[in-house]
């Protein structure tokens with residue numbers, strides 16, 4: 001395999017009793033790449049993460065994580081990855097600080113990193129709270145801080161910012177981009193199209209156990225921008241959306257000549273629009 005591949009998945013399948021959750025998935029994620037899995041509930045996102053992190057065994061297919069075949073998942077591999085899923089076990093009777101300090105000792109990370117991360121994820125003022133007394137958003141931030149304590153080479157995030165307020169979500173985005181810039185590969189799942197557009201280098205749209213489309217957010221937007229439109233704000237404040245045709249060109253020309261146009265933008269489809277075009281289904 002290529003040295004720079006952090007994840008390599010080939011023809012992955014996973015069946016449960018009565019359901020085939022993953023039908024046939026292949027993809028790769030490079031070092032320092034944020035790869036987003038986007039798909040509606042039940043598409044198979046969490047199942048994929050569980051297989052890739054050794055929590056579930058695939059029915060068939062080949063998976064390599066940091067160059068190691070997943071069937072021989074070693075303890076050494078766990079030290080090189082970080083996992084944030086909703087079942088990441090925290091010690092409920094320990095405080096926020098104690099939880100992180102405990103894992104820092106295990107992973108031989110200096111406690112200065114604990115202090116830094118508490119600040120970064122906005123938990124510094126809550127560090128003396130028991131983990132059992134945290135809100136859902138705080139718990140999520142603590143799990144994320146724990147997952148990135150040792151600056152893992154590969155990070156798995158299942159819905160990292162769901163339910164968080166916009167400013168915390170944006171602090172977390174910054175942290176993830178910084179990790180990416182330092183070479184961490186990140187596989188994340190999200191329902192949030194804006195988040196995927198902003199964060200991801202590459203995106204796979206997952207539907208019913210298959211990857212139905214993939215590419216960079218830009219590539220997908222260009223590919224699916226078949227019906228080009230323009231959004232115009234007139235000096236009167238009125239907003240209009242017009243299709244790209246001869247009539248529109250004439251209308252815009254006449255509005256320009258009479259000074260009626262404030263702004264004009266071409267409308268690009270969102271990832272949500274693209275998902276509907278590809279699958280006929282809404283993302284959420």
Ligand SMILES: Nc1ncnc2c1ncn2[C@@H]1O[C@H](COP(=O)(O)OP(=O)(O)OP(=O)(O)O)[C@@H](O)[C@H]1O
Pocket residue numbers: 016017019020021039040041042043044045046047048
């Ligand atoms: N342990 C299990 N036993 C049986 N079926 C399962 C199990 N885990 C998942 N499934 C089924 O596999 C399919 C994919 O589930 P998965 O949790 O991977 O979806 P998801 O894309 O992560 O959805 P969500 O966005 O709601 O978390 C679903 O039909 C689900 O019911």
